[in-house]
Amino acid sequence: MKERIVMLIDLDYFFAQCEERRNPSIKNKPVVVCVYSGRTEDSGAVSTANYTARRYGVKSGIPILLAKQKLKDIDAVFLPVDKEFYREISDKIMEILRRYADYFEQVGIDEAYLDVTQRTKGNYHEAKELATIIKDEILTHQDLTCSIGVGPNKLIAKIAADFQKPDGLTLVKPNEVVSFLSNLPVRRLVGVGRKTDKKLKTLEIRTVGQLGNFDVQKLIEVFGKKLGTYFHNASLGIDEEPVQERNEPESVSRISTLKKNTKDLAIILDESYLLCDEVYSVLLQRGLIYRSVSIIIIAGNLRVHSRSKTFENPKSDLEVFKKTVKELLEKFLSESNVEARRIGVKVSNLSKKEELQKQLTSFFDFTKK
Numbered sequence: 001m002k003e004r005i006v007m008l009i010d011l012d013y014f015f016a017q018c019e020e021r022r023n024p025s026i027k028n029k030p031v032v033v034c035v036y037s038g039r040t041e042d043s044g045a046v047s048t049a050n051y052t053a054r055r056y057g058v059k060s061g062i063p064i065l066l067a068k069q070k071l072k073d074i075d076a077v078f079l080p081v082d083k084e085f086y087r088e089i090s091d092k093i094m095e096i097l098r099r100y101a102d103y104f105e106q107v108g109i110d111e112a113y114l115d116v117t118q119r120t121k122g123n124y125h126e127a128k129e130l131a132t133i134i135k136d137e138i139l140t141h142q143d144l145t146c147s148i149g150v151g152p153n154k155l156i157a158k159i160a161a162d163f164q165k166p167d168g169l170t171l172v173k174p175n176e177v178v179s180f181l182s183n184l185p186v187r188r189l190v191g192v193g194r195k196t197d198k199k200l201k202t203l204e205i206r207t208v209g210q211l212g213n214f215d216v217q218k219l220i221e222v223f224g225k226k227l228g229t230y231f232h233n234a235s236l237g238i239d240e241e242p243v244q245e246r247n248e249p250e251s252v253s254r255i256s257t258l259k260k261n262t263k264d265l266a267i268i269l270d271e272s273y274l275l276c277d278e279v280y281s282v283l284l285q286r287g288l289i290y291r292s293v294s295i296i297i298i299a300g301n302l303r304v305h306s307r308s309k310t311f312e313n314p315k316s317d318l319e320v321f322k323k324t325v326k327e328l329l330e331k332f333l334s335e336s337n338v339e340a341r342r343i344g345v346k347v348s349n350l351s352k353k354e355e356l357q358k359q360l361t362s363f364f365d366f367t368k369k
Ligand code: TTP
Pocket: 010, 011, 012, 013, 014, 015, 016, 046, 047, 048, 049, 060, 061, 109, 110, 165, 166
């Protein structure tokens, strides 16, 4: 593959920054965005926090109660997540970013990869100018800051974006890759979680440089062929993953005709559950999770009725899918007098389950070629 220039743009403390934008008066205070579980007043976890709150040790994932302890006697702001609001802002920013890319790939609500090889003619000086223009445009038009990493591939761009935050811009040219990586802790590599980190420590591997110098055969013995090879290549900054638009389906659905027209919940449910199983197996195959569940009822007179439910956060299990279908059907049948002729189930608002899994799998597909 010829040399590329790839950028990763990651919006800074995204949910909390959206809240600051909505209400600038909280800007200088610690801002903590929370997912309240609703069990007791303060049960739940921190979704994210602004950098002022992070100075007190508040970060994504910790219990809200713990965050409150850390910010005891401090004038801090605790807010519930408002995903719809963040999604709206995210959509607008992604539209801006897309315009600056030869190839564009959104990877989460606040992150996107841009392949800018052609428009920068492979020149890092131009890439830096482009990154500055992008930062300015997001700030001017959407009032948000972001951090950008620029490098020869996605792996390096991602680590570079994390290197300096918030409002950072880090360029790593091809001849700087090895020295840039060498002193970083292995945790910085995508795919190295707490467990792997521990395992690597027992092998005396703490930095990416040490990982790169470690015998690849031994890595394979410990982690298996896939992961061992991936770690070895990653530690040398090798990554051939293309930046590519996600072509996830809008929705997955199945529909079937009942043996006879009926409004009997039990009969309709039996059939619906079979359809749920089929839809779910497609989701599993493609590694997708869903936020919306719908039922479709085609009446004897061929009129089409549908009902949906959308969750705030993506769901991955079959039980929730079936339970939602049941609730929707129960409600529909109790409220209407329709005899069903055909019945369908659908999931939509789909997203990828595991970013890493995909990266790893396609990486190994590539190495096999
Ligand atoms: P991140 O980009 O990981 O975090 P961030 O944008 O808050 O902070 P940073 O400046 O370090 O980029 O995640 C994007 C959003 O996703 C974040 O604003 C809130 C949400 N999120 C969670 O809800 N739970 C989590 O554990 C994480 C990591 C993020």
